[in-house]
Amino acid sequence: MSAVPEPILEIKSVSKFFGGLAANSDVSFTMDEGMILGLIGPNGAGKTTLFNCITGYYPPTKGEILFKGQRLNGMTPDQVCKLGMVRTWQKVRPLAKLSVLDNVVVGALVRTGSVPEAREIAREQLHVVKMAHKADFLAGGLPIGERKKLEVARVLATKPDLLLLDEVMGGLNPAESEDIIQLILDIKKRGLTQMVIEHDMKAIMRISDRIVVLNSGEKLAEGAPQEVVSNPEVVTAYLGEAHV
Amino acid sequence: MRPSPQSRGLALLPVVLGVAAVVALAILPKYVESPYALQLMVLFFLAVIQGEAWNLIGGYGGQYSVGHAAYFGIGAYTVIVLLQSKGLAPWWGLFPALLLAVVVAAIVGSITFRLRGPYFVLASIAVAEIFRLAALNWKQLTNGAEGILLSGIPPLVIGGAQITDFSSKVPFYYMGLALAVVTVLVTIWFQGSKLGYYLQAIREDQDAANSLGIPLTFYKNVALMISAFFTAFAGALYGLYVGFIDPQTAVGLDISVQIVLTAIIGGIGTVLGPVVGAALLVALSEALRSNVLTDLLIGSGLVDAGSGIGQFLRDNLSHAHMLIYGVLVALTILYMPDGVLGGIKNQLRKRRSRAAAAGGAA
Ligand SMILES: Nc1ncnc2c1ncn2[C@@H]1O[C@H](COP(=O)(O)OP(=O)(O)O)[C@@H](O)[C@H]1O
Ligand SMILES: [Mg+2]
Numbered sequence: 001m002s003a004v005p006e007p008i009l010e011i012k013s014v015s016k017f018f019g020g021l022a023a024n025s026d027v028s029f030t031m032d033e034g035m036i037l038g039l040i041g042p043n044g045a046g047k048t049t050l051f052n053c054i055t056g057y058y059p060p061t062k063g064e065i066l067f068k069g070q071r072l073n074g075m076t077p078d079q080v081c082k083l084g085m086v087r088t089w090q091k092v093r094p095l096a097k098l099s100v101l102d103n104v105v106v107g108a109l110v111r112t113g114s115v116p117e118a119r120e121i122a123r124e125q126l127h128v129v130k131m132a133h134k135a136d137f138l139a140g141g142l143p144i145g146e147r148k149k150l151e152v153a154r155v156l157a158t159k160p161d162l163l164l165l166d167e168v169m170g171g172l173n174p175a176e177s178e179d180i181i182q183l184i185l186d187i188k189k190r191g192l193t194q195m196v197i198e199h200d201m202k203a204i205m206r207i208s209d210r211i212v213v214l215n216s217g218e219k220l221a222e223g224a225p226q227e228v229v230s231n232p233e234v235v236t237a238y239l240g241e242a243h244v
Numbered sequence: 245m246r247p248s249p250q251s252r253g254l255a256l257l258p259v260v261l262g263v264a265a266v267v268a269l270a271i272l273p274k275y276v277e278s279p280y281a282l283q284l285m286v287l288f289f290l291a292v293i294q295g296e297a298w299n300l301i302g303g304y305g306g307q308y309s310v311g312h313a314a315y316f317g318i319g320a321y322t323v324i325v326l327l328q329s330k331g332l333a334p335w336w337g338l339f340p341a342l343l344l345a346v347v348v349a350a351i352v353g354s355i356t357f358r359l360r361g362p363y364f365v366l367a368s369i370a371v372a373e374i375f376r377l378a379a380l381n382w383k384q385l386t387n388g389a390e391g392i393l394l395s396g397i398p399p400l401v402i403g404g405a406q407i408t409d410f411s412s413k414v415p416f417y418y419m420g421l422a423l424a425v426v427t428v429l430v431t432i433w434f435q436g437s438k439l440g441y442y443l444q445a446i447r448e449d450q451d452a453a454n455s456l457g458i459p460l461t462f463y464k465n466v467a468l469m470i471s472a473f474f475t476a477f478a479g480a481l482y483g484l485y486v487g488f489i490d491p492q493t494a495v496g497l498d499i500s501v502q503i504v505l506t507a508i509i510g511g512i513g514t515v516l517g518p519v520v521g522a523a524l525l526v527a528l529s530e531a532l533r534s535n536v537l538t539d540l541l542i543g544s545g546l547v548d549a550g551s552g553i554g555q556f557l558r559d560n561l562s563h564a565h566m567l568i569y570g571v572l573v574a575l576t577i578l579y580m581p582d583g584v585l586g587g588i589k590n591q592l593r594k595r596r597s598r599a600a601a602a603g604g605a606a
Contacts, residue, residue, distance in 0.1 A: 055455065081457035089455075095448035097513075106445045109438050110457030118438075137597055158457055 006069060008033045008162055008193050009054075009085075014063035016046070016053050016217075023049040024060070025217040031162070036188055037195045038208030038225070042237060045214040047197045048090055051164050055087045056080045067162070081110055087164035088151040090197070096140030100131060103139045103150055107157035118157075125153040129183060145176040152183060163187065163194045169203060181207060205229065213237070262428075269421055273414050282413040286485060288526045289420030290478050295506030295518025296427035297474035301467045302504065303512030304440055306447025307357070309468070311368030312475050312503045314352070314375040317495030318345045319476030320483035324392050325385060327484075333398050334484055338477070345476030346469045353465040360450065372500055379491040391490025394483070416485045423481065424519075427474050431515050434470075443467050444513070475503070498566060505569050509576050511583025520584050528572075529565055537561055 007030035016024040023046045031037050039047050053060040056077045065072045067085055080086075095103045104122035105115065112118055126132045129149040134142070139150060148168045155163060165184070169177045177200065184207050187194060198204045204211065204225070211228040213221040215237045221228050228234055273282065294316065301307050322341035326332040356367040379386045386392065399409040408415040434440040442463045445453040454460055483489045493499075502525065510521025531537050538557045541547040547554045561568075580587045 057451070057455070076459070077451075077454045078457045078459045081455060086457075087455060089452065093449045093452035095445050095452065097448060098444060102441065102444075106441055106453070106458075107456045109441055113438050115436060115438060115441065118441075138593065141597070154456065 005033060007031055008068060009195075010066040011050075011054065012064045012066070014050070014053055014060045014065065016049050016058060017061045022217045024053060024214075026063070027214070027217075027219050028063075029212050029219065029222055031193060031195065033161075033193050034188070034191055035193055035209040036184065036207050038204040038211040039195055039197045039214065040199075040201070040204055040211060041214035041220070044216075046217040047214055048166055049217075050214070051087050051166055051195075051197070054080075055085060055164065081158055081160075084159075084161035085164070086155045086158045086160045086162075088148075088155055088166055088168055090166040090170065092144070092147040092151050094139035094142065094147055094150060096138065098139055099135065100137050100139050100142070100150060101126065101135040104153050104157045107154040108159075110158045121157050121159075122153075125157045128156060128186070129153040130179070144171050145173070148172060148176075148180065149183075152180075156187070161193060163192055165194060165196045165198075167197050167199065169198055169200055177203060201229070266421075266425055270418075273417055279413055282417050284526060284530060286413060286416050286420050288522055289417070289424040290482055290485075291502075291506050291522035291526055292424040292519050293420070293427050293478040293481075294475055294503045295510065295522050296424075296431050297471045297478070298503045299431065299507045299512060299514075299518050300434055300443070301464065301471045303507050303514070303517065304434065304447065305443035305464060305467050307464055307468070308365050308504065309368040309471075310365055310497075310500045310504055311352075311370070311372035312471070313495045313497065313499035314372040315345045315349065315472040315475040316479035316482070316499055316503075317372075317375055317379060317491075318348060319479030320489050320494040321379060321386060321479075322476075323480040324394060324483045324489055327397070328392055328394055333400075334480065335400070338480055341480050342473055342476050345472045349469045349472035350465055353468045354461065357461045357464045357468075369497070369500070372495065372497065376491050376495040376497075379495050386491070389490060391488055391493075394487040397484060410484075413485075416481065419481055420485075423474070423477060428515060428519070430470070430474070435515060439463065439466060447513070501566070501569065505573060507583075508573060509583055511585030511587070511589070514583070514585045514589060517583050517585040524584070525569075528568070532561060532565055532568060535561065 009031040011030070012028055014024055014027045015022060027046075027050060029037075039050070041047055049058070052058045054065055054072070056072065056075045056079065059074065067080070067083060070083065072080060075083075095106065098106070101119065101122055104125050105118045108118035108121035108125075109115070112121070123132065123135070126135055129152055131146060131149055131153060134146060139147070142150065148170075152165070152168060169180050172180065181203055184194060184196065196204065196207065208225050211223065211225050212219060213228060213234050220237055221231045221234050223231070272285070276282065294312070298309065298312055302309055319341050322344055323334050323337040326337040326340065327334055352371050356364055356371065359367050380388055397410040400407040400415075410416075442453070442458050445456065445458060446460055446463065450460055479494065483494065486493075506521040506525055507518050508521070509524055510519065511517030535558060538547075538554070538561050541557065542549045542554055547557065576583060582590055
């Protein structure tokens, strides 16, 4: 209780260039264990690119990333996942010809060599996202709302410490979005740390402990939700987009 | 969700049918002595072994290797060269042959699995061509284009008792059957294993698989090594059975293509797809060779025997394997993209999903 707890994730001056385009430039922030950090910003701000850099999908051009005190640079996505950090995909990536259950089994297998045990874990996670009744359906045939939930069940099955959710409410109707919000809050109660990219400002205000705003690849603002939305710079950046 | 007694009984059905089929095949040579029938069965078993082996990396893993002739050739050449020039009995020669195939697979995989899609396919073809050219040009070892004619296989003696002298087709029949059964069993194990799940995940979406903790190259390599092991085993059996190998018949592109077809036509990523594919392809190639197809066309009155077309077909159709295979693949991909068995499986699944949806709504 005495010492300040070490942050679970430290992002230090991360930049990512695509040719001349700076998709991320000199982005730094940290996350404490158990928190929900909302990552917002207009389209093309570099949010997904930051997820890609953090999880080893791209090497960052500059900067470093520490997860649980360990330097991630040069690690591949599978190694990062084994360390306990896993992401969902904005453009969902179901394993189309596998059943819903088997999609989640694949996630669970990172922690066990036993398929029966992985199936147990997978069934639990399908319950968590309320998709147990769809276990035997082909993942490729699901409607978008359920594909998004499947993404979440699959990453939960990897037993992560830190979850990165990339627009899991994108394209959902209000009822489905509300389900996902409840799901994210439930996950938080279980002690997992989450970084959430979301466009719906109301939702992000409700769930986030802290918000980081990206704009044109740079960190524009960081703070508590109320602080951030009343920041004039943030308001200006968002006025560029018709409405958010 | 526990299976009802009926459904458990139903789950046993494939096991019962499978055992019955193997027993029937095991006693078949007691009743069928026709060398022609036995020959067809040996070719069928060899095709099953190769199709099942390819299916592991190609069907489950989605890594379309069109270079499996390399492993087939390594199996055939190693065993035959060691036997013919060093007098090493084939059951000993198998060890270096299979080991070599597995090592080559590990090396080839480590290099080519970094490539995706068509680049991987092209690389696999190139690798097999390198091995074919090696067989063609390394004349001291392989006797080049002339090939190697085996002068005989030493009798197999275990504990002083002679098991077989390999003078009939029957020992090859049993070796083929045994290995075909083993490859089917390996595939059943594979399908339910972590390895099988990971390969299917890789087939469906490599980036998703990678993000879920799967080291892509490692798992592809493991599957390719198992695949190469059985393909080389089939190559060794083939060389011993035919008693002659040359670069074209042991490492040629046709072999690679035929292996892929066996799996695709039957249905990739299914346990029995390659068995169905092997039966169809062996039957078809036999029908082509013996001009059955031409006779049918003429018999049905579609083509006049005396006409130029009739004569042309009679002269050429029997050599047109590859052309007809190509047409078959195109038709399969267009109308039955998951192969004969895959198509049936999809239909069943659709019906089950519909039943489940109806049940859920009620
Ligand atoms: N692989 C890539 N190659 C080139 N440019 C890219 C690539 N990925 C993203 N970008 C560019 O980087 C910028 C940020 O994209 P992205 O991270 O997807 O934004 P966001 O998720 O915030 O909408 C965009 O201009 C996008 O076009
Ligand atoms: Mg994005």
